[in-house]
Amino acid sequence: MTAPVLQVKDLKTQFFTDDGVVKAVDGVSFDLHPGETLGIVGESGCGKSVTALSILRLVQEPGRITQGQIIFKGSDIVTMPDDDVRDIRGKDIAMIFQDPLSSLNPVLQVGFQIEEAMEAHQKIPGKIALSRAVQLLKQVRIPAAETRVRDYPHQFSGGMRQRAMIAMGLANKPSILIADEPTTALDVTVQAQILELLRDLNEETRTAIILITHNMGVVAGLCKRVLVMYAGRIVEQGPVDQIFKDPQHPYTWSLLQSIPRLDADRKDRLLSIEGLPPDLIKPPPGCRFHPRCRFRIERCFHDDPALMDVGPDQDAACWVTMRRALATDGEAHA
Ligand SMILES: Nc1ncnc2c1ncn2[C@@H]1O[C@H](COP(=O)(O)OP(=O)(O)OP(=O)(O)O)[C@@H](O)[C@H]1O
Numbered sequence: 020m021t022a023p024v025l026q027v028k029d030l031k032t033q034f035f036t037d038d039g040v041v042k043a044v045d046g047v048s049f050d051l052h053p054g055e056t057l058g059i060v061g062e063s064g065c066g067k068s069v070t071a072l073s074i075l076r077l078v079q080e081p082g083r084i085t086q087g088q089i090i091f092k093g094s095d096i097v098t099m100p101d102d103d104v105r106d107i108r109g110k111d112i113a114m115i116f117q118d119p120l121s122s123l124n125p126v127l128q129v130g131f132q133i134e135e136a137m138e139a140h141q142k143i144p145g146k147i148a149l150s151r152a153v154q155l156l157k158q159v160r161i162p163a164a165e166t167r168v169r170d171y172p173h174q175f176s177g178g179m180r181q182r183a184m185i186a187m188g189l190a191n192k193p194s195i196l197i198a199d200e201p202t203t204a205l206d207v208t209v210q211a212q213i214l215e216l217l218r219d220l221n222e223e224t225r226t227a228i229i230l231i232t233h234n235m236g237v238v239a240g241l242c243k244r245v246l247v248m249y250a251g252r253i254v255e256q257g258p259v260d261q262i263f264k265d266p267q268h269p270y271t272w273s274l275l276q277s278i279p280r281l282d283a284d285r286k287d288r289l290l291s292i293e294g295l296p297p298d299l300i301k302p303p304p305g306c307r308f309h310p311r312c313r314f315r316i317e318r319c320f321h322d323d324p325a326l327m328d329v330g331p332d333q334d335a336a337c338w339v340t341m342r343r344a345l346a347t348d349g350e351a352h353a
């Protein structure tokens with residue numbers, strides 16, 4: 020296997036608030052390989068965005084990376100001089116967000132903003148920049164790119180704006196594209212088109228993609244591997260196919276139970292996970308999922324499980340695991 024393009028090692032990012040220290044990312048480690056598609060999934064507030072922002076060192080006050088390393092092409096982003104991190108942002112590692120309107124400048128033409136994204140890092144003559152902007156818009160399947168390049172953001176539909184953001188992200192041929200909830204604000208059809216676009220671009224450009232979402236279904240649409248986060252930690256990781264077929268952490272299992280199904284009767288209530296994720300200032304002792312876990316045993320209340328090997332390339336942090344839970348809890352199949 021090729022060397023990873025990114026290695027996150029025991030990352031901790033915390034917010035020092037008046038109420039206490041929010042342990043938003045609490046010891047996260049993973050590798051990303053060139054051209055890989057990696058999903059990060061979990062409910063709201065589990066630390067997905069803070070993980071992504073940490074990678075680009077964009078965590079705002081009162082937040083700070085307190086521990087760990089983020090090795091990108093051999094250098095540690097955590098300790099790198101500011102100028103070097105600025106160089107990496109947008110050039111080697113690009114990030115796109117959920118709401119393209121807030122990231123696009125309303126008074127500037129879309130094409131100009133793409134050109135600016137390029138020129139921030141490369142000295143390109145105007146004409147070449149314009150034709151490259153058109154080419155990028157074509158690459159993200161914007162129809163009539165030659166004329167639409169002059170449009171302003173409000174003349175684009177939501178899906179087209181997200182495509183334009185992706186074009187900006189790709190402007191400098193990054194080795195990693197981080198997409199944080201890129202489809203959440205879009206309707207289902209457009210969502211599927213954006214995922215298909217990201218899948219095609221990943222194949223065409225070999226840019227590695229980190230896709231952040233709370234929806235397991237979205238992960239399945241794009242990613243080969245997935246990290247499941249709960250309360251600031253990775254609780255399960257492995258190949259998407261395998262995790263869908265055979266999740267071992269009760270939290271992953273529950274997330275999979277709550278995917279909306281196209282074939283389900285409309286009156287069917289979506290199964291959601293009971294209770295709320297914990298307060299990250301004072302997370303529960305033992306397994307952080309124990310207050311919500313229907314498979315918990317006595318040990319879960321006080322003993323914190325680490326990630327353990329549960330299958331080929333699959334790890335889960337659970338004392339019980341679904342294999343055993345389902346064997347002893349017949350009603351869980353219902
Ligand atoms: N500026 C901040 N100050 C204090 N706490 C923060 C701040 N930003 C994030 N947090 C906390 O860090 C934790 C992780 O937040 P994060 O934004 O990473 O969640 P997320 O998994 O991306 O959720 P969502 O799906 O809602 O985007 C949350 O508990 C959040 O309240």
Ligand code: SF4
Pocket residue numbers: 268269270306307308309310312313314315316319324336337338339340
């Ligand atoms: S360790 Fe215990 S509480 Fe935590 S997920 Fe596994 S069974 Fe549930």
Ligand SMILES: [Mg+2]
Pocket residue numbers: 067068069199
């Ligand atoms: Mg987020």
